[in-house]
Amino acid sequence: MKSFEYFKPESLKEASELLIKYGENAHILNGGTDLVVRMRENLTTPEVVVDIKGIKELYDLNYDEKEGLFVGACVKLSDMAHNKAVVENYSFLADSAETVGSGQVRNLATMAGNNCNASPLADTSTPLVATDAVVHIYGPNGERKVSIHEFFKGVRKTCLAHGEIVTGIQIPANKDLKGVFIKNSRRKEVDLSTVCTTVVKIGDEIKIAMGAVAPTPIRAWEAEKLAKGKELTDELISQVADMAASEAKPIDDVRASKEYRKEMVRVMVRRSLEQLRG
Secondary structure (H helix, E strand, C coil): CCEEEEECCCCCHHHHHHHHHHHHHHEEEEECCCCCHHCCCCCCCEEEEEHHCCCCHHHHHEEEEEEEEEEECEEHHHHHHHHHHHHHHCHHHHHHHHHHCCHHHHCCCCCHHHHCCCCEEEEECHHHHHCCCCEEECCCCCCEEEEEEHHEEEEEEEECCCCEEEEEEEEEECCCCCEEEEEEEECCCCCCCCEEEEEEEEEEEEEEEECCCCCCCCCCCCHHHCCCCCCCCHHHHHHHHHHHHHHHCCCCCCCCCHHHHHHHHHHHHHHHHHHHHC
8 A cells, every 4th residue: 555645624605625636646535445445456546635534524414304324425324224214214215225245344344435425336325326325525616416317427427527525415305105126146144246236116107227237226117108198017027127137238257247137127126016016
């Protein structure tokens, strides 16, 4: 690991100013479960590390029946996964958090960090994409909010500009919301997703998000249109699952072939819809 300067600001303004001052040579440190590994392997070599864990307001974890769930950037995955409001209202999000790495990793990692890495197979991304989550961002021009659909720009690329910091992620509230998260991986524990899906049912609407089947997590928009307003019969479920698989655009890699990934999308979406129908 190459040497670097370390700063631990106590405010968003100070952190943003440091990022602007050092530009591309600076990197944010939050949980560090990805950054530290990449630094050890010299895949990422920042000259400056800005540790945001000293900013108190980034630890907010709040639920409101009207506004929904807000998870601050420094809230650990282990805390989020066992939070009563999360478990009762967004069980599929809690399930996704529980699949990230080991217990030790979840005691450090955060949902904001998991998504700022912009990996197409990030476990907590599909619950956010399926629920149309909103990312809260602080920067030199103040605060702004961005749809999760606009946040991801490609593999390890987000919409964040220089000096901007994700302060938290908000998931809308809906009393009729039910969802299922499923992860397929080579090992049951401590492994990256080969494919992951979140299927959400809100009234007569179905929302389907898929991970590790495109450069970013994506929605199966056509499959959703097919399901909208219809009874989830066995025949319809099969048609929707087939449509979702056709919308997946995976690649072959060391974890799986593209054909396997498409078939897993089909199986996972079908199982999720069967569970939501019940």
